[in-house]
Amino acid sequence: GDSVTQMEGPVTLSEEAFLTINCTYTATGYPSLFWYVQYPGEGLQLLLKATKADDKGSNKGFEATYRKETTSFHLEKGSVQVSDSAVYFCALSRNTGKLIFGQGTTLQVKP
Amino acid sequence: SQTIHQWPATLVQPVGSPLSLECTVEGTSNPNLYWYRQAAGRGLQLLFYSIGIDQISSEVPQNLSASRPQDRQFILSSKKLLLSDSGFYLCAWSAGGGGSSYEQYFGPGTRLTVT
Numbered sequence: 001g002d003s004v005t006q007m008e009g010p011v012t013l014s015e016e017a018f019l020t021i022n023c024t025y026t027a028t029g030y031p032s033l034f035w036y037v038q039y040p041g042e043g044l045q046l047l048l049k050a051t052k053a054d055d056k057g058s059n060k061g062f063e064a065t066y067r068k069e070t071t072s073f074h075l076e077k078g079s080v081q082v083s084d085s086a087v088y089f090c091a092l093s094r095n096t097g098k099l100i101f102g103q104g105t106t107l108q109v110k111p
Numbered sequence: 112s113q114t115i116h117q118w119p120a121t122l123v124q125p126v127g128s129p130l131s132l133e134c135t136v137e138g139t140s141n142p143n144l145y146w147y148r149q150a151a152g153r154g155l156q157l158l159f160y161s162i163g164i165d166q167i168s169s170e171v172p173q174n175l176s177a178s179r180p181q182d183r184q185f186i187l188s189s190k191k192l193l194l195s196d197s198g199f200y201l202c203a204w205s206a207g208g209g210g211s212s213y214e215q216y217f218g219p220g221t222r223l224t225v226t
Binding site: 032034036041042043044045046049089093095096097098099101102103104 | 143153157214222
């Protein structure tokens with residue numbers, strides 16, 4: 001069945017460091033891919049999305065490129081801030097109306 | 112624009128008591144609606160999924176139930192809470208019919224502690 005795998009956390013970085021959170025997926029066809037962010041005590045917010053191969057989603061300095069050949073959708077940011085500390089979820093959708101989520105990766109950014 | 116509300120924000124209930132959590136969506140019609148549970152430090156578990164009034168799918172057998180009395184209202188209930196029902200409950204919506212990508216938008220959540 002469909003699945004999403006994220007890198008194990010927590011990820012701890014210093015402010016202004018480069019961020020990569022790996023996400024790979026298993027699905028037939030061409031799923032849509034998403035990154036969500038959850039700040040402490042809050043619901044999930046859609047961070048970015050990509051709906052077809054080679055699409056790049058971007059928002060708030062974060063980027064992710066839909067790589068069909070490697071079935072990946074890695075999240076990157078060039079310079080993280082303390083305010084980026086949160087849990088990040090990768091997810092996919094295959095037109096079933098449901099999202100398949102990864103297990104989440106906790107990011108902690110230290111000043 | 113669309114907004115999604117959940118209440119209460121926090122709830123402490125004794126074991127064996129009933130539960131009712133409410134979710135409402137504004138600014139859209141015929142949304143798909145979802146209930147998720149997030150246990151402490153863990154990922155999201157889809158509990159219920161609804162594509163319309165009285166059209167609800169249960170994803171995980173448990174002592175919880177869901178109802179959708181109106182197009183934009185989704186209620187999560189239990190007759191008798193268990194300790195294992197503690198967690199963070201999230202409601203979400205997506206465009207009915209799927210749109211182009213089925214992205215979901217989440218409410219602020221309800222923190223439930225069963226004592």
